[in-house]
Amino acid sequence: xxxxxxxxxLSAHLxxxxxxxxxxxxxxxxxxxxxxxxxxxAYLQFEAIGLDKVKNELxxxxxxxxxxQVGFENFDDHEYLRTVANEKGVIFSRAGNGICHQVHLERFxxxxxxxxxxxxxxxxxxxxxxxxxxxxxLDVALAMAGVGYTMVAPKVINIVLKGKLRPFVSxxxxxxxxxxxxxxxxxxNKVFEYTGEGVxxxxxxxxxxxxxxxxxxxxxxxxxxxxxxxxxxxxxxKREEGWVELSADEDAVYDDRYEIDLSTLEPLAAxxxxxxNIKSVESLKGMKINQVLIGSCTNSSYYDLxxxxxxxxxxxxxxxxxxxxxxxxxxxxxxxxADGTLETLIKxxxxxxxxxCGFCIGNHQSPGTDSVSLRxxxxxxxxxxxxxxxxxxxxxxxxxxWSAIKGEFSNPLESDCDIxxxxxxDSFIIDDSMFIYPGKESEGIKRGPNIGEPPRNxxxxxxxxxxxxIKVGDKITTDHIMPAGQYLKYRSNxxxxxQVVFNPVDxxxxxxxxxxxxxxxxxxxxxxxxxxxxxSREHAAICPMYLGVKAVVxxxxxxxxxxxxxxxxxxxxxxxxxxxxxxxxxxxxLEISDVYSSLEKGKFTxxxxxxxxxxxxxxxxxxxxxxxxxxxxxLNEIKGN
Numbered sequence: 001x002x003x004x005x006x007x008x009x010l011s012a013h014l015x016x017x018x019x020x021x022x023x024x025x026x027x028x029x030x031x032x033x034x035x036x037x038x039x040x041x042a043y044l045q046f047e048a049i050g051l052d053k054v055k056n057e058l059x060x061x062x063x064x065x066x067x068x069q070v071g072f073e074n075f076d077d078h079e080y081l082r083t084v085a086n087e088k089g090v091i092f093s094r095a096g097n098g099i100c101h102q103v104h105l106e107r108f109x110x111x112x113x114x115x116x117x118x119x120x121x122x123x124x125x126x127x128x129x130x131x132x133x134x135x136x137x138l139d140v141a142l143a144m145a146g147v148g149y150t151m152v153a154p155k156v157i158n159i160v161l162k163g164k165l166r167p168f169v170s171x172x173x174x175x176x177x178x179x180x181x182x183x184x185x186x187x188x189n190k191v192f193e194y195t196g197e198g199v200x201x202x203x204x205x206x207x208x209x210x211x212x213x214x215x216x217x218x219x220x221x222x223x224x225x226x227x228x229x230x231x232x233x234x235x236x237x238k239r240e241e242g243w244v245e246l247s248a249d250e251d252a253v254y255d256d257r258y259e260i261d262l263s264t265l266e267p268l269a270a271x272x273x274x275x276x277n278i279k280s281v282e283s284l285k286g287m288k289i290n291q292v293l294i295g296s297c298t299n300s301s302y303y304d305l306x307x308x309x310x311x312x313x314x315x316x317x318x319x320x321x322x323x324x325x326x327x328x329x330x331x332x333x334x335x336x337x338a339d340g341t342l343e344t345l346i347k348x349x350x351x352x353x354x355x356x357c358g359f360c361i362g363n364h365q366s367p368g369t370d371s372v373s374l375r376x377x378x379x380x381x382x383x384x385x386x387x388x389x390x391x392x393x394x395x396x397x398x399x400x401x402w403s404a405i406k407g408e409f410s411n412p413l414e415s416d417c418d419i420x421x422x423x424x425x426d427s428f429i430i431d432d433s434m435f436i437y438p439g440k441e442s443e444g445i446k447r448g449p450n451i452g453e454p455p456r457n458x459x460x461x462x463x464x465x466x467x468x469x470i471k472v473g474d475k476i477t478t479d480h481i482m483p484a485g486q487y488l489k490y491r492s493n494x495x496x497x498x499q500v501v502f503n504p505v506d507x508x509x510x511x512x513x514x515x516x517x518x519x520x521x522x523x524x525x526x527x528x529x530x531x532x533x534x535x536s537r538e539h540a541a542i543c544p545m546y547l548g549v550k551a552v553v554x555x556x557x558x559x560x561x562x563x564x565x566x567x568x569x570x571x572x573x574x575x576x577x578x579x580x581x582x583x584x585x586x587x588x589x590l591e592i593s594d595v596y597s598s599l600e601k602g603k604f605t606x607x608x609x610x611x612x613x614x615x616x617x618x619x620x621x622x623x624x625x626x627x628x629x630x631x632x633x634x635l636n637e638i639k640g641n
Contacts, residue, residue, distance in 0.1 A: 002249025004156045005223050006191045009131040009246075013114050015148040021255075024622045026150045029143040031058040031108065031115040031130075035100045037065035037361070037484070038118035038537055040077045040492045042137030043084045044454045046144055047445075048635055053089040055146030058108060061085045062093040062100035066488055067356045068364050073489040076448025080492075082436065083446045089438045090144075097434035098329030098355040101125070101297040105208050106329060107432065110234075110242040111226030116143050120215050120536040120560060121297050121378065127208030128233065129226035129246050134215065136538035136564040138634055150624050152189045154220050157182075158254035161198030163263035167419050168412040170307075171206035172299060172376065172396035174260065175213040176268040176278050181258055182217045184276035185475065185530030188559045190255075192222040195248060198262045199224060203424045204233035205301035212298050213378045216275040218533060218558055236426030267412055269374075270394035273382040274475065281399050284409040289372045292323045292404040294397050295353065296360045296377030300328030302335050303424050304376075304397045309336070309344040310422050311401040311415055317349035318407030324365055326353040334429045348405075362386035362485030374400050374409070381477045381534060383504050386485045451492040455546050457569035457632035460599070464550055464571075464592040466522030469513050470506055471586045474528035478561065480504050481532070481540040491539060498543040510547065517548030526584050527554040532561025541568045545633075551592070553606065555581055557620055566625040569633035573604060576616040583613055599626055 003011070010019055010027055017025035032054075034042050039061055046054075061081050066074040078095060085092040097103060100117070101124035109115065111129030115122060120134035135149070143149060159178060165171075178192070192214050194207075202210075207224040214222035224230075225247035234240045267281040294300075294308055305327060317323045325345055327333040333355055336342045346352065359365035360377040366386030367373040373385060373392045380392035395403070398412040398419070472480070483503050490497040502509040513523055525544065531554040532540060541564035551571035555578045565572045575581055584590075589609035598604040604617040621629065631637040 001253055002251035004252045004254065005129070005193055005225060005246060005248045006131070006154065006156045009112055009114065010153070012112065019153055021153050021155060023153050024150060024624065025153050026148040027114060028148050029056055029116050030113040032056055032140050032143050033060050033062060033100055033104055033115065033117040033119070033122065034137065034140055035065050035119050036063045036077055036081060037488055037491060038137045039081055040451065041454060041538065042118050042141045043081065045138050045635065046088065046141040047084070048454055049141060049145050049638060051145050054144040056144055059090040059144050060093060060104065060108060061090050062103065063095040064099045065357045065361060066363060067095045067354055068358050069489055071489055072448065073450045076450055077492055079446045080448065080451055083443050085436070086438050086440050087442060087445055091438065092436040094434045094436065096330060096355060098331070099297045099300065099357055101212060102300055102328030102332070106237055106331060106428070111230060111246045112244050116140055116149060118536060120534065121212050123215050123221040124208050124212040124297060126211035126222045127204050127224055128230050129224060131221060131223065133221045134536040134560055136536055136541070136560060136567055138538060138567045139563060150622060151220070152622065154189045154191045155255040156191045156193050157256040157258065159192055159194050160196040160257060160259040161194060162196055162259060162261045163198055164201045165262045165265065168398045168415060169265050169267060170396040170398055171202060171209040173265050173268045174262065175210045176270055177260055177265060178214070179216060179270065179276050180278040184216055184274055184533060185218055185556060185558070187218040190219045192219050193248060193254070194222070194224050200227065200229060201262070203303060204230060205303050209298055213275070216378060220559065232426045236428045238430055267396060267399050269399065270380060272391040272393065273380055275379060275394060281395065281409065281411050285411055287372060287409040289321060289374055289403055289408055291367045291371060291373040292321055292400050293359050293365055293373065293375045293377070294324070294400050295326030295328065296357065297328065298378045299376035299397050300326060300332065302332045305332065305336050306341055306422050307419055308397050308401040309341040310419050311398065311412070311417050312348035312350070312405065313344050313417065315348055315405050317404050320407050321404050322351065323349060323404045324351045324353050324359065326359065327355050329355055330434055331429050331431050334431055338429065361488065363488065374403055376400050379534060381479050383483070384479050388504065450490070452494060454635065455494050455542065456635050457545050459632040459636070460569065460595060460630050462595050464522060464595050466524055466550060466590055468526055468584055468586050468588045468590055469516065469523040469549065470502060470509055471526045471584060472505055472528070475530045475533060476527055477534035478532055478537050478540040479534055482537055482543055494542060494546050497539060498546045501543045501547060513547040521548065523547065523549040524590050525549055525552045526581065527552065528581060529555045531557045533558045536560045538564040538567065541565050541570055545570055553617060562620055566621055566628050567634045569629060569631070569636070571629060572620045573617040574620045576618050580615045583611070583615060584608060599629060
C-alpha cells in the first residue's frame with residue numbers, strides 16, 4: 001500500500017511513537033515562525049526554558065500584526081523581539097517587511113520540511129509541500145528548544161482537483177467550496193491533501209491561498225505536491241537548491257475523497273459570521289456595500305494584485321465605498337511599484353495600506369456601524385473587524401475589486417476587462433534588506449514596562465471544587481475569549497490583558513472571575529461545539545488560567561486550543577453525552593472528586609452540587625499531556641516545579 005504525502009513527511013521526521021493513524025507520535029520540527037501578536041510570549045517562554053540559543057534549523061520572528069496603533073506598548077514589544085532574536089539566534093523580520101506567511105512562503109518555506117508557527121495560518125507553506133501547522137507560542141518555544149512536537153497521527157482527506165478555473169474564478173473560490181463541504185468544525189486531527197490534474201493549473205500563490213484557509217476547517221494542515229510548478233516558484237526566489245520532488249504514491253489510500261471540477265466553479269462568498277457560511281456571489285448581487293479590503297495572508301500576492309489592478313484599470317471606486325489594499329510583502333510592494341500596478345490602484349481611488357495584518361484582526365480599518373464590508377482575508381467572526389454590528393463577507397480579489405467599482409455585491413464574471421492578459425510570473429524582485437540576522441554585537445534584551453513574565457498555574461489538586469463561571473454556546477472563537485483589535489497591545493501584560501477575557505460575550509466576566517479567584521474559588525467554563533476555533537493565540541488559555549479557570553467542559557474543542565489548555569494546566573473535558581450540555585447552568589456549584597485517578601483513566605464524573613446530578617465526562621488529551629496537566633502546565637513540567 002502506497003503512502004500519502006503527509007505520511008511520507010511524518011515518517012521522515014518521526015522521533016517517537018508508531019506512525020499509524022490515531023496513534024500518538026512525536027515529530028522533529030525543522031523550522032519555526034512567530035509573529036508579534038503571539039511571539040512576545042513565545043520568546044518570554046523560551047527564555048524561561050533557559051537555553052542560550054535556538055536549536056532548530058531555522059527560526060524567524062516576524063513583526064506584522066500590531067504595526068499601526070496608538071501607545072508605546074507595540075514598539076516596546078518590537079524592540080524586545082528584535083533584541084531577543086539577536087541574542088537567541090533568530091532571524092528578525094522588521095515591521096514593513098510583510099506578512100509572516102507571505103514572506104515565509106517567498107523566502108524560507110521548502111518542500112518536505114516541517115514548520116510550526118505561533119499563528120493558525122502557518123499551513124500557508126503547504127502550498128510548496130511543507131508540513132506546516134499552527135500552535136500556541138509555548139509549543140513553538142519548545143520546538144525552538146529542539147523538543148519534538150507530539151500529535152495524533154492524522155486522517156488524510158484527498159481533495160481531487162479536475163479541470164481549470166475560468167477567468168474571474170480564483171483559488172479563493174476553491175477553498176470556499178471546500179469549506180462548504182467540510183465546514184468549520186469536526187475536522188480535528190485531519191489533513192487535506194490535494195491531487196489531480198487540476199493541481200498543475202494552479203500557481204504556488206494560488207495553492208497557498210487554499211492551504212492558508214484550510215485552517216478555517218480546523219484541519220492540522222493542507223498539502224500540495226512539490227512539482228515543476230513548485231520548482232519554478234523556488235527558482236524565481238533563487239532558492240531552487242531546496243527543491244525536492246514530493247507527492248503521494250499512486251496507490252496511496254485516503255480516509256475520504258472529495259472531487260472538485262475547477263471549470264464549473266462560480267464566485268463564492270463566506271457570509272457573516274463564519275468562514276463556513278457559504279453562498280454564491282450571484283445570490284448576493286445588488287447588496288449595497290460600504291467597504292472593500294484586499295490583502296491579508298490569504299490574498300496579497302503579486303498575482304492577486306495585478307488581477308485587481310486589471311479590473312480597476314480606467315475605472316473609479318464607487319463614491320460610497322472605501323477601498324483599502326495591503327500588499328503581502330515588501331517584495332510584492334516593490335514589484336507593483338515597478339510595473340505600474342501601484343499607479344493603477346491609486347488612480348482608481350484605492351487607499352494603499354502597509355504590508356501587515358492589521359485590518360484582518362481589527363487593528364485598523366474597522367467598518368462603520370451596521371455596514372457591509374467585503375474582504376479577501378480568512379475570518380469574519382462577529383466583532384473581529386473591530387465593529388460588532390458590521391457584516392463582513394469573505395470573497396476573492398476579483399469579486400472584491402469588481403464590487404468596489406459597482407458599489408454593491410457584483411459577480412466578476414460580468415466584468416468587461418481582459419483579465420486573461422494577466423499572466424502569472426515567476427520572476428520576482430528579491431529584497432532581504434529588512435531581515436536582521438542574528439550575531440550582531442549584543443545590546444542586551446530590551447524590556448519595556450508592559451512586558452511581564454509568563455504566568456504559571458498551580459499543580460492540579462486531587463479534588464476540584466468550584467462553580468460554573470460562564471456558559472457559552474457553539475463556535476466560540478479565540479476572539480470571543482480574548483479579543484484582539486485595540487486590546488492586543490496588552491498581549492505581554494497578562495494581568496492587564498486578562499481584564500477583557502470574554503469581553504465580547506460577557507463584559508462583566510473578568511471582574512466577576514477575578515473576584516471569585518481572590519476568594520479562593522476555582523472556575524469552570526462550559527461550552528458547546530467547536531470551542532476555541534480560530535486564532536492560535538494562547539492567551540485564550542493563559543488569561544482564563546490567570547483568572548482562576550481550572551477546567552473547560554465542552555461538546556467539542558478545537559485542536560490548537562486543546563493543546564494550549566493542556567500547556568497551561570486547564571483540564572480539557574468533553575461531555576460523554578453531548579445532550580448533558582443542557583443540564584448545567586451558569587452559577588452552578590460543581591465538583592470533581594478523585595481527579596488523579598480520573599485523569600489516569602481518562603474518565604471523569606462532574607457532580608453538580610446545585611442540582612444533585614452526576615455528568616460523565618471524557619478527558620480530551622493525549623497520554624503525554626496527562627503529566628503536563630498534573631504539573632499545572634508545561635513550564636512547570638519542564639522546570640520541575
